[in-house]
Amino acid sequence: MSLTSQDIDRIANLARLALQPSEAEHMREQINGFFSIVEAMQAVDTTGVQPLAHPVAAIQDVQLRLREDVVSEPNNREANQQSAPAVERGLFLVPKVIE
Amino acid sequence: MKNAMHDMTVAELAAGLKAKTFSATEVAQHFVARAQADTTGSFLALNPEVTLAQAQAADARLSSGTAGALEGVPLGHKDIFVTKDFPTTAGSKMLEGYRSPFDATLVQRLGAGGAGMVTVGKLSCDEFAMGSGNENCAYGPVKNPWDASRVPGGSSGGSAAAIAARVVPAATGTDTGGSIRQPASFCGITGIKPTYGRASRYGMIAYASSLDQGGPMARTAQDCALLLSAMCGPDPDRDSTSLDVPAEDFTASLNADLKGLRVGIPKEFFGEGLAADVRAAVDGALAELTKLGATLVPISLPRTELSIPVYYIIAPAEASSNLSRFDGVKFGHRAKDFTDLESMYKLSRAEGFGSEVKRRIMTGTYVLSHGYYDAYYLQAQKIRRMIADDFQQAFKQCDVIAGPVAPKVAWKLGENANDPVADYLADIFTLPASLAGLPGMSVPAGFGTPDMPGSETGSAKPLPVGLQLIGNYFKEAQLLNVAHRLQQATDFHLRKPQGV
Numbered sequence: 095m096s097l098t099s100q101d102i103d104r105i106a107n108l109a110r111l112a113l114q115p116s117e118a119e120h121m122r123e124q125i126n127g128f129f130s131i132v133e134a135m136q137a138v139d140t141t142g143v144q145p146l147a148h149p150v151a152a153i154q155d156v157q158l159r160l161r162e163d164v165v166s167e168p169n170n171r172e173a174n175q176q177s178a179p180a181v182e183r184g185l186f187l188v189p190k191v192i193e
Numbered sequence: 194m195k196n197a198m199h200d201m202t203v204a205e206l207a208a209g210l211k212a213k214t215f216s217a218t219e220v221a222q223h224f225v226a227r228a229q230a231d232t233t234g235s236f237l238a239l240n241p242e243v244t245l246a247q248a249q250a251a252d253a254r255l256s257s258g259t260a261g262a263l264e265g266v267p268l269g270h271k272d273i274f275v276t277k278d279f280p281t282t283a284g285s286k287m288l289e290g291y292r293s294p295f296d297a298t299l300v301q302r303l304g305a306g307g308a309g310m311v312t313v314g315k316l317s318c319d320e321f322a323m324g325s326g327n328e329n330c331a332y333g334p335v336k337n338p339w340d341a342s343r344v345p346g347g348s349s350g351g352s353a354a355a356i357a358a359r360v361v362p363a364a365t366g367t368d369t370g371g372s373i374r375q376p377a378s379f380c381g382i383t384g385i386k387p388t389y390g391r392a393s394r395y396g397m398i399a400y401a402s403s404l405d406q407g408g409p410m411a412r413t414a415q416d417c418a419l420l421l422s423a424m425c426g427p428d429p430d431r432d433s434t435s436l437d438v439p440a441e442d443f444t445a446s447l448n449a450d451l452k453g454l455r456v457g458i459p460k461e462f463f464g465e466g467l468a469a470d471v472r473a474a475v476d477g478a479l480a481e482l483t484k485l486g487a488t489l490v491p492i493s494l495p496r497t498e499l500s501i502p503v504y505y506i507i508a509p510a511e512a513s514s515n516l517s518r519f520d521g522v523k524f525g526h527r528a529k530d531f532t533d534l535e536s537m538y539k540l541s542r543a544e545g546f547g548s549e550v551k552r553r554i555m556t557g558t559y560v561l562s563h564g565y566y567d568a569y570y571l572q573a574q575k576i577r578r579m580i581a582d583d584f585q586q587a588f589k590q591c592d593v594i595a596g597p598v599a600p601k602v603a604w605k606l607g608e609n610a611n612d613p614v615a616d617y618l619a620d621i622f623t624l625p626a627s628l629a630g631l632p633g634m635s636v637p638a639g640f641g642t643p644d645m646p647g648s649e650t651g652s653a654k655p656l657p658v659g660l661q662l663i664g665n666y667f668k669e670a671q672l673l674n675v676a677h678r679l680q681q682a683t684d685f686h687l688r689k690p691q692g693v
């Protein structure tokens with residue numbers, strides 16, 4: 095398997111990353127270099143093996159829990175917005191999306 | 194006073210503070226001065242005013258009898274933990290100037306009202322904890338105190354270097370694929386990653402959520418036990434993967450006898466790729482363990498090599514998802530010039546992230562994309578279970594597993610700059626325990642001797658080598674016991690880099 099420059103463009107778009115052409119080419123070479131060590135994985139017979147997400151599930155049942163749907167945090171808008179790039183009247187500003 | 198404060202362990206400082214031999218304020222002043230004079234580049238943020246205010250509050254609690262277990266003892270936090278009173282960058286330009294509105298759970302538990310420790314500052318790390326040499330930090334590399342031309346290891350490189358340079362007695366780290374154990378090994382200190390789910394991930398900026406785990410780093414196993422006791426315990430409302438396993442006093446069995454302990458030696462950890470000087474140091478530490486009554490048992494972890502592609506599929510996949518939150522809207526960098534919302538996202542992310550982070554986001558996006566998910570991500574998760582099962586097979590024959598942390602000693606700064614895969618391959622011995630979610634630690638085992646054939650270190654200076662100990666789930670106390678007994682019999686953890 096080898097990624098082409100079109101593949102890189104498609105992935106960069108999915109990842110919302112603007113890559114310069116030279117950066118994209120370098121990225122392509124490096125990712126292809128990495129995938130050469132991934133091939134060993136493809137040869138492993140995993141028929142019937144359940145994927146492992148929470149590692150401790152290897153030995154015991156792990157349930158992802160849900161907490162009660164109640165308000166637990168006080169309104170802390172100012173602190174929560176202090177690091178936002180653009181805020182006005184308590185709202186996050188983004189470029190116009192609806193004409 | 195017998196020792197300078199910076200040569201004291203956490204245990205000694207805590208005892209001195211309780212006995213009023215010195216005040217928390219005096220201790221804080223001493224360590225802030227050390228941090229300000231630090232030449233390793235370990236710190237990304239200091240705030241002496243905040244540190245001294247915390248120390249004064251600690252003194253008040255020491256006087257009023259409301260002191261925590263480690264009241265007034267200073268520490269540094271890896272800059273991946275969010276803190277209200279210090280900026281948090283995760284080593285990235287993306288978060289330059291970011292201020293968190295809250296403290297991470299582990300910061301809370303170690304700080305005021307918990308263990309009572311005083312924060313000296315925030316410690317450098319690879320950007321979003323992605324790296325093995327701390328060279329991916331957007332604010333510059335960190336120098337290894339044992340040899341300034343070499344990396345401290347990563348991603349918790351600032352934590353390890355600051356402890357080795359006696360700038361802080363202890364620090365937090367995080368370990369996703371070895372990021373506590375490997376820098377601890379490279380800097381000659383002690384560090385432990387607990388079982389996945391034992392220490393809260395709340396407020397730990399996420400890299401790969403099914404692998405990330407915080408833990409302590411210090412000079413001794415006893416100090417690690419003291420910090421870890423304060424760090425572990427359920428955080429049910431804030432970390433959905435936090436386990437319902439109670440906190441534990443990890444110092445309780447530090448001195449337990451090692452007679453009859455079966456130490457598994459995985460043959461895959463001692464193959465061709467292991468440098469001769471590292472092997473010699475590790476063998477020396479294993480010989481010490483046998484003198485203490487342990488028996489070495491040959492075992493096999495047959496999928497050790499596979500852990501590299503499996504990890505470097507799973508971790509980037511999770512990273513690509515976690516890092517999608519950096520969109521230049523609610524926090525983080527926003528590009529100056531853009532035409533619409535989409536170009537704002539794309540340019541902000543292109544400018545804010547460094548090249549290794551972009552590479553992992555790209556890899557992760559690809560392996561999760563339509564048509565590739567089964568072949569890569571799902572296949573990796575299946576092999577992940579096989580790797581975890583291999584450990585359970587091995588633990589039928591042994592109580593703990595021991596081997597090297599890394600195939601060679603700390604490499605030269607810039608040596609792997611154009612070859613990210615070289616860094617990935619160097620993670621081979623730490624990745625298996627990470628994928629299985631097992632507790633693992635690094636304890637000083639000796640030093641690399643560069644003139645040995647096959648060592649290839651090319652350094653005239655001694656470079657630390659760590660012994661890795663891997664335990665079964667929830668067996669942190671046993672690892673710390675083994676490490677502590679080893680430290681009673683050896684002095685590697687007491688040695689200091691030249692000029693420190």
